Amino acid sequence: MLNVAVIGATGYTGVELVRLLLRHPQVNIVALTSRQYANESFAQIFPSMVGHLDTVCTKFDAAELVDRKVDIAFTAVPHKTAMEVVPSLLERNIRVVDLSADYRLRDVGVYEQWYQTHTSPDLVNSAVYGLPELYRSKIGAADLVANPGCYPTSIAVAMAPLVLEKLIELDGIVLDSKSGATGAGRSAKTSSLFCEVNEGFKAYAVTTHRHTPEIEQTMNELSGALVKVNFTPHLLPLNRGILSTCYATLKPGVTQSQVDAAFETCYASEPFVRLCHGGNLPNTAYVRGSNFVDLGWVVDHRTGRIIVVSAIDNLVKGAAGQAVQNMNIMFGLVESEGLTVVPLFP
Numbered sequence: 001m002l003n004v005a006v007i008g009a010t011g012y013t014g015v016e017l018v019r020l021l022l023r024h025p026q027v028n029i030v031a032l033t034s035r036q037y038a039n040e041s042f043a044q045i046f047p048s049m050v051g052h053l054d055t056v057c058t059k060f061d062a063a064e065l066v067d068r069k070v071d072i073a074f075t076a077v078p079h080k081t082a083m084e085v086v087p088s089l090l091e092r093n094i095r096v097v098d099l100s101a102d103y104r105l106r107d108v109g110v111y112e113q114w115y116q117t118h119t120s121p122d123l124v125n126s127a128v129y130g131l132p133e134l135y136r137s138k139i140g141a142a143d144l145v146a147n148p149g150c151y152p153t154s155i156a157v158a159m160a161p162l163v164l165e166k167l168i169e170l171d172g173i174v175l176d177s178k179s180g181a182t183g184a185g186r187s188a189k190t191s192s193l194f195c196e197v198n199e200g201f202k203a204y205a206v207t208t209h210r211h212t213p214e215i216e217q218t219m220n221e222l223s224g225a226l227v228k229v230n231f232t233p234h235l236l237p238l239n240r241g242i243l244s245t246c247y248a249t250l251k252p253g254v255t256q257s258q259v260d261a262a263f264e265t266c267y268a269s270e271p272f273v274r275l276c277h278g279g280n281l282p283n284t285a286y287v288r289g290s291n292f293v294d295l296g297w298v299v300d301h302r303t304g305r306i307i308v309v310s311a312i313d314n315l316v317k318g319a320a321g322q323a324v325q326n327m328n329i330m331f332g333l334v335e336s337e338g339l340t341v342v343p344l345f346p
Ligand SMILES: NC(=O)c1ccc[n+]([C@@H]2O[C@H](COP(=O)([O-])OP(=O)(O)OC[C@H]3O[C@@H](n4cnc5c(N)ncnc54)[C@H](OP(=O)(O)O)[C@@H]3O)[C@@H](O)[C@H]2O)c1
Pocket: 007, 008, 009, 010, 011, 012, 013, 014, 033, 034, 035, 036, 037, 075, 076, 077, 078, 079, 081, 099, 100, 101, 148, 149, 150, 182, 183, 184, 185, 186, 187, 314, 315, 318, 319
């Protein structure tokens, strides 16, 4: 059995981690941390947990986690806070899956350009980018896994087969993504108020969203070239879900059957990637609560472009579910353990 701690357990990804970990047969939840809710029981904070978990939240204290014999900690805290706590965990031989952006970008200069000064740059080199479908072989031995961002996950899985098989031009890629409101976290802010989100639909952070360098980093690694993309996120009046619609120009002569084969080959044995066949396209409603990425694609013969659509639950494959998938790989467990949830529909 693994002793697990969730740092920042009272945020949206924290409580989603707890929901998934509770059904994991190889896990004991031994510590949940929060500043605001220290000394309160988890079931008191989240009535959905009544009858499932009455652990009392504590303030983060790395030494106490050693006393509780923690094997792995999930850091589900904002960026900047993550790099303040992760070194103290690794120093104590506690392996980490970090859900923040602090260790995702391999180039510290790029991180500092888009975020802020990095306070533990020495750990960046040893961090493994935890997207199992693309980097599985590196995750098993990692002590620090940088769990990918929600938008980058939905886009990387959608675009990887086309980039790896060199079926598309690398310039002119347009990534149009829409996310539910939990993507912004649980802390109070005007832009997340019901009346600001409900019955509206807007683009935000156009050309400036911080997931842009992460998306380009994966594209660069898969293609061996320097890729620049147009990434435009939108806010949907939904609690959960991301739908990404990705546009690229096919190289001359590329056929529909080559495109189909690229997706089939890339994801034939992936437990969490579901391909939509027969012209069907994904819908966030069919992945809610699950770790699936649903993918559909259409070749536009008129314009010579391909449109790939992906749907994920931002809190599961976009965060907590992928983090548990990474934990399973790190500890040699069955990769889908604890994650075989049927999506919540309707
Ligand atoms: N939401 C998503 O869909 C999503 C997807 C992928 C990745 N992520 C990443 O996962 C991390 C957690 O996201 P979230 O959406 O769960 O955030 P959240 O809802 O805002 O929760 C943040 C958690 O961290 C704790 N915390 C500790 N230090 C903090 C600080 N200095 N400022 C604010 N909170 C602090 C909070 O509890 P206390 O304030 O009580 O300490 C809370 O438990 C972030 O890095 C985020 O970028 C989120």
